[in-house]
Amino acid sequence: MKLKTKIKSKLSRTFSGNFPEAYKKFTMSHMHDYTGMPETRLHKPLSECKVALLSTAGIHLVTDSPFDVDNPAGDPTFRLIPADAQEDQLTVTHLFIDTKHAKSDPTIVFPLPQLKELAADGMIGSVSPIHIGLNGGILDTAEVEREWIPKVVELLRREEIDVALLVPG
Structure with a gap:
């Protein structure tokens, strides 16, 4: 792992731990909201x-x-x-x-x-x-x-x- 990547990893873990709502908005901004749970029944x-x-x-x-x-x-x-x-x-x-x-x-x-x-x-x-x-x-x-x-x-x-x-x- 490159030094730049190690720093990025440490910063992202620190940011997500201290600002979870902001981190969620940033990292999950591309996700779609689903109102129901996917469901499959066992046969x-x-x-x-x-x-x-x-x-x-x-x-x-x-x-x-x-x-x-x-x-x-x-x-x-x-x-x-x-x-x-x-x-x-x-x-x-x-x-x-x-x-x-x-x-x-x-x-x-x-x-x-x-x-x-x-x-x-x-x-x-x-x-x-x-x-x-x-x-x-x-x-x-x-x-x-x-x-x-x-x-x-x-x-x-x-x-x-x-x-x-x-x-x-």
């Missing part, structure tokens, strides 16, 4: 569903290329994380969150062991073989909406995922 019990994790905390394998936090528009790409990934194989790269704690305990932003426990206890049917790491904080969402989200949706469909849990960063 089978949760105990029979295949579940995947999606995290916007910039989670990825240590062997992957980090998310490009130096890109002023944000990095719209995603990283695949296999279900057999161990905690020491994961790291986070993000501009707008303090990654210190997530780097020492990735389950904070990517609760894969807990998801496996739910499967072992029969609360969910199974854990997906793949999971998705995204980098939130993208101010211009046009590219991610047009190009990358359809790819994620196709991956989830191909794997026959019933439930995708979004874990924000």
Whole structure:
């Protein structure tokens, strides 16, 4: 991460912590207001569903290329994380969150062991073989909406995922 990016990251976290309403107006000005919640009903019990994790905390394998936090528009790409990934194989790269704690305990932003426990206890049917790491904080969402989200949706469909849990960063 470039020095300029480190300074920008620290300033944005400080600004958002001290002036949350102003920060929200600045960073969310491109968003549309929706009056209702998106809703999809399960067609089978949760105990029979295949579940995947999606995290916007910039989670990825240590062997992957980090998310490009130096890109002023944000990095719209995603990283695949296999279900057999161990905690020491994961790291986070993000501009707008303090990654210190997530780097020492990735389950904070990517609760894969807990998801496996739910499967072992029969609360969910199974854990997906793949999971998705995204980098939130993208101010211009046009590219991610047009190009990358359809790819994620196709991956989830191909794997026959019933439930995708979004874990924000």
